Amino acid sequence: xxxxxxxxxxxxxxxxxxxxxxxxxxxxxxxxxxxxxxxxxxxxxxxxxxxxxxxxxxxxxxxxxxxxxxxxxxxxxxxxxxxxxxxxxxxxxxxxxxxxxxxxxxxxxxxxxxxxxxxxxxxxxxxxxxxxxxxxxxxxxxxxxxxxxxxxxxxxxxxxxxxxxxxxxxxxxxxxxxxxxxxxxxxxxxxxxxxxxxxxxxxxxxxxxxxxxxxxxxxxxxxxxxxxxxxxxxxxxxxxxxxxxxxxxxxxxxxxxxxxxxxxxxxxxxxxxxxxxxxxxxxxxxxxxxxxxxxxxxxxxxxxxxxxxxxxxxxxxxxxxxxxxxxxxxxxxxxxxxxxxxxxxxxxxxxxxxxxxxxxxxxxxxxxxxxxxxxxxxxxxxxxxxxxxxxxxxxxxxxxxxxxxxxxxxxxxxxxxxxxxxxxxxxxxxxxxxxxxxxxxxxxxxxxxxxxxxxxxxxxxxxxxxxxxxxxxxxxxxxxxxxxxxxxxxxxxxxxxxxxxxxxxxxxxxxxxxxxxxxxxxxxxxxxxxxxxxxxxxxxxxxxxxxxxxxxxxxxxxxxxxxxxxxxxxxxxxxxxxxxxxxxxxxxxxxxxxxxxxxxxxx
Numbered sequence: 197x198x199x200x201x202x203x204x205x206x207x208x209x210x211x212x213x214x215x216x217x218x219x220x221x222x223x224x225x226x227x228x229x230x231x232x233x234x235x236x237x238x239x240x241x242x243x244x245x246x247x248x249x250x251x252x253x254x255x256x257x258x259x260x261x262x263x264x265x266x267x268x269x270x271x272x273x274x275x276x277x278x279x280x281x282x283x284x285x286x287x288x289x290x291x292x293x294x295x296x297x298x299x300x301x302x303x304x305x306x307x308x309x310x311x312x313x314x315x316x317x318x319x320x321x322x323x324x325x326x327x328x329x330x331x332x333x334x335x336x337x338x339x340x341x342x343x344x345x346x347x348x349x350x351x352x353x354x355x356x357x358x359x360x361x362x363x364x365x366x367x368x369x370x371x372x373x374x375x376x377x378x379x380x381x382x383x384x385x386x387x388x389x390x391x392x393x394x395x396x397x398x399x400x401x402x403x404x405x406x407x408x409x410x411x412x413x414x415x416x417x418x419x420x421x422x423x424x425x426x427x428x429x430x431x432x433x434x435x436x437x438x439x440x441x442x443x444x445x446x447x448x449x450x451x452x453x454x455x456x457x458x459x460x461x462x463x464x465x466x467x468x469x470x471x472x473x474x475x476x477x478x479x480x481x482x483x484x485x486x487x488x489x490x491x492x493x494x495x496x497x498x499x500x501x502x503x504x505x506x507x508x509x510x511x512x513x514x515x516x517x518x519x520x521x522x523x524x525x526x527x528x529x530x531x532x533x534x535x536x537x538x539x540x541x542x543x544x545x546x547x548x549x550x551x552x553x554x555x556x557x558x559x560x561x562x563x564x565x566x567x568x569x570x571x572x573x574x575x576x577x578x579x580x581x582x583x584x585x586x587x588x589x590x591x592x593x594x595x596x597x598x599x600x601x602x603x604x605x606x607x608x609x610x611x612x613x614x615x616x617x618x619x620x621x622x623x624x625x626x627x628x629x630x631x632x633x634x635x636x637x638x639x640x641x642x643x644x645x646x647x648x649x650x651x652x653x654x655x656x657x658x659x660x661x662x663x664x665x666x667x668x669x670x671x672x673x674x675x676x677x678x679x680x681x682x683x684x685x686x687x688x689x690x691x692x693x694x695x696x697x698x699x700x701x702x703x704x705x706x707x708x709x710x711x712x713x714x715x716x717x718x719x720x721x722x723x724x725x726x727x728x729x730x731x732x733x734x735x736x737x738x739x740x741x742x743x744x745x746x747x748x749x750x751x752x753x754x755x756x757x758x759x760x761x762x763x764x765x766x767x768x769x770x771x772x773x774x775x776x777x778x779x780x781x782x783x784x785x786x787x788x789x790x791x792x793x794x795x796x797x798x799x
Contacts, residue, residue, distance in 0.1 A: 226529040230349070233310040240306045244299045248358055251295035252365040254288045256373055259507060261285050263500030299358045307354035315346055318532055324540035327607040328567070336419030341535055344414050345528030348407075352525030356518045363511030363518070370508045374501060378493060381501050384483040391472060399464050403519070406458025408527035413454040415531075417447045458524075480505045542609055544626050551629035554714035555618050556583040556745030558604070563613035565603060573599050575768045576613070581761070586746040588759035588776075590789065596768040597749045601717050604747070605634055617715070635713030639720035639749075641704040643695075648677055649684040651703055655711035664710060670740065671706035673699070709740055716746040762786065 234241060265281045268274065318341065330338075374382035424431065424440050431440055484498035558581040565574040574596050581587040589597040602608050603615060606627055615622050622630055635655075643651050652664045659667075665684070668674045676699055680686040688694060695703070708716065718737070738758070750756055757776045764772040764779065764786045771785050779786035 226526045226533060229533050230314075230353075230529055233314050234306065234353075236313075237306045237309055240302055244303045244306070244358060245361065247295045247299035247302070248362045248365060251292040251299070252362055252369055254292040254295070255366060255507070256369045257288050258285050259500050259503035260373070260377075261288075262503055263494075263496040266496035266499050268496075296358075296362070299362075303358045304354045307350065307357065310353065311346060311350050314349070314532065315342065318342060318346075318536060321536050321538075321540065324543075325538065326541040326609075327602065329538065329541075331567070334415075334419035334422075336417070336422040337415035338535070339422065340411070340415035340418045341532055344418075345411055345531045348411065348521075348524045348528035349532070352518075352521045356521050359514055360518045360522070363514045366511045367508055367515075370504050374504055377500065378497060381480065381484060381487065381493065381497075384479055387479065395464075395468050395472075399461050399468075402461040403458060403523045406454065406461055407524040408530065410451070410454040410458045411524075411527050411531055413447070413451040417444070417451050420444050420447050476508065477502060477505045545624060547624075548626045549620060549624055551617065551620070551625045551633055554633045556714050557581070557616075557618050558715065558745055558747075559614075559616045560600070560603075561614045561616070563603065563610050563615060565599065565608065565610045567599075567608070573768050574603070574610075577765075577768065577770055579763050579770055579773065581745050581747065583745055584743055585760040586741055586748060586758070588748045588750060588756045588762045589765060590749075590756060590762055590786065591765035592789070595765040597765055598719060599768075600765075601636070601719055601747065601749070604715075604717070605631055605636070633714040634717060635708040635711045635715070636717045637701075637704050637708045637719065641697075641700040643688055643700055643703060645688060647682075647685050647687055648680065648703065651688065652706045652710055655707035655709070659710055664706075667710035668703075668706045670709050671702050673702035673706050676702070705737070714744060716741055716744050718746065718748045718750070720749055764789070 261281055261284060265278055268277070270278065322338065371382065371386065420440075420443055424444065431437060480501050481498070484493060484501055487493045488495060488498055560577050560579050563574055563577045564572060566572050577596075577600075579587075589600060591597055599608075603610055604622070606622060609623070617625070617630070617633075644654070649661065649664055652667060653659050655667070656663075661684075665674065668677055668684075677684055677686075748756075748759060756762055759776065761773060762776055762779055763770055766785060772779055772782065774782070780790060
């Protein structure tokens, strides 16, 4: 199925506007799904907790020592103990920061290990998906799951988890200490907490929705950018730069609106906590001053409580700030697990059979198939290719020729009928064995950003360098490869942009030759090479096809004329089949195609 960049369709796929934000499905479930990824590192996490507890407890000592210093050593004019207390406060401060740094370092390492596992699971699961899954999910959106969403989780775990734990422990420790020192001051100072919790929950509800929409919008933006970059040649050839920019601007605007929505709510927490935190200190100062006038508390106790109050505000602000990061992480986790929870491609049956010693008898019997339910592409199709035969599939664009190839490889599963190889229903065979025996050279050649040698070796990874060179010679690619700057060790750019289309096709043919399949599929394999080059490689292709069952989709008469059987397909049905000459003499559908398309293309 040929695909060209369609930026209008990209915009149709973009997420809804922030005014119609999709509610997060279940953030608590997303959190529960993340926890097992930290499970294998429970010892390191235990060490982090111990370090966090240590530096949290140490941070609680400083305000207490300050109060003691005021009441005992300043009021009592005891400079020696005052200096000693100051030194202890310095040691506590340095130790606390050392424990903080160690806990952050250990947690950063643990988080990277956990995210490595999550990233691996996501990528491995993507490799199990069917072609229909990739049809429905743009590459940019999937890349966003692997990058933006994983990064959001990384920010929350690696950088903020220890801070969150420390902040919660610190606030809890401060409250407990305050009650131990003076219950009345503690009760009065905590009146602000219910108000703060209500504001946090209110803001969090909308923040989570906003960050989820922002991640979705970024996925749409990635899709447009990926298509624009990979389709630059088409864009410039058809002078569509402005339409691409317009599509990008519109999606970028959607990202902007989603970002404003998410961050507007997220940024509310910081000023709110500041106001409420200052109110917290005011209550402490006012109530403490009144109690001091009544002779119920000392000045040092008031200073200790105000210090605790200020220390309480700092982790409170930290929690408010971290909460936004956590919401972004949960939104990202939901999107990641949505992919992981997508059912994989139909796996091999428990009793799946190996495919060995393949003769190459291929038969389609009453096969029906639709990409979209209710829109049949293949209709009750029956055709047969005997071992060693070359079968040419001919028909107008959209007739279903390439779909047959997809079905042979089980890229898609048929709805009805049966496809068999050597009498075995391909659904009963192991997919690896099936695809190992099917060699393909497609119209759209895909080469990796690696050396020429490794791109050819992709056909059979255990092939020696000599075997790779021999395959290139058979494909008539050796001569141009040796003219490259580093010969077979020349690195190809992304999508092999530093080669011509014809050269890329020759490498794909060499790859298929190296794979040495029992059944060969050539989907417009020579469509991108000139007539002279095609003439040079035709004999190599014929040698490759000899003794193999071959399916050839081609428009050039030279390929079709040499086929043992020509199968004419129209609207997903076989309308004619026979040899080239038989079908011409029949003066039917094939004859009409020949007169309108093939005539004059003979070599």
